[in-house]
Amino acid sequence: MERRKALQQMFLGTGTLMVVPAALASCSKSASAGAPLTGDLTLDLTNSKYSQLTQSGGSVIVGSTIVVNTGSNNFIALSAICTHAGCLVEYQSSQKDFYCPCHGSVFSTSGSVMRGPAGSPLAKYQTTYDATAKTVTVKGA
Numbered sequence: 001m002e003r004r005k006a007l008q009q010m011f012l013g014t015g016t017l018m019v020v021p022a023a024l025a026s027c028s029k030s031a032s033a034g035a036p037l038t039g040d041l042t043l044d045l046t047n048s049k050y051s052q053l054t055q056s057g058g059s060v061i062v063g064s065t066i067v068v069n070t071g072s073n074n075f076i077a078l079s080a081i082c083t084h085a086g087c088l089v090e091y092q093s094s095q096k097d098f099y100c101p102c103h104g105s106v107f108s109t110s111g112s113v114m115r116g117p118a119g120s121p122l123a124k125y126q127t128t129y130d131a132t133a134k135t136v137t138v139k140g141a
Helices: 003-026 048-055
Strands: 041-044 057-063 065-071 074-079 090-092 097-098 113-117 124-130 136-140
Touching: 041 048, 041 057, 048 057, 048 065, 065 136
Parallel strands: none
Antiparallel strands: 041 136, 057 065, 065 074, 074 124, 090 097, 124 136
């Protein structure tokens, strides 16, 4: 084998060893994705961390839960963890759906899969809004 060809194969092999683990890691569960909601979660809308929820179409991610104001002080809460590879989903207010930026899965506001590769729905949680206290409570499983 020529020296040049041997060096090319060595560099190609080294490059593969560096790229493959990175590619596989991109399909792994997100480090920021936590466990499903098990207890209740109460969000104080007067707190600036949750100010997005005072507007129709606004959303926040708290831990592994995404909460959305769908309008007229109606709120929904779903698991923010995509069921395909564990990435965090994003709410698309213009589409009124949830999008996973890792592989393109799309979920409805009920959590059902509208477009894969995800095969399972997002967990949906019951919400209640207290207009007097300006709080949204999400009931965990």
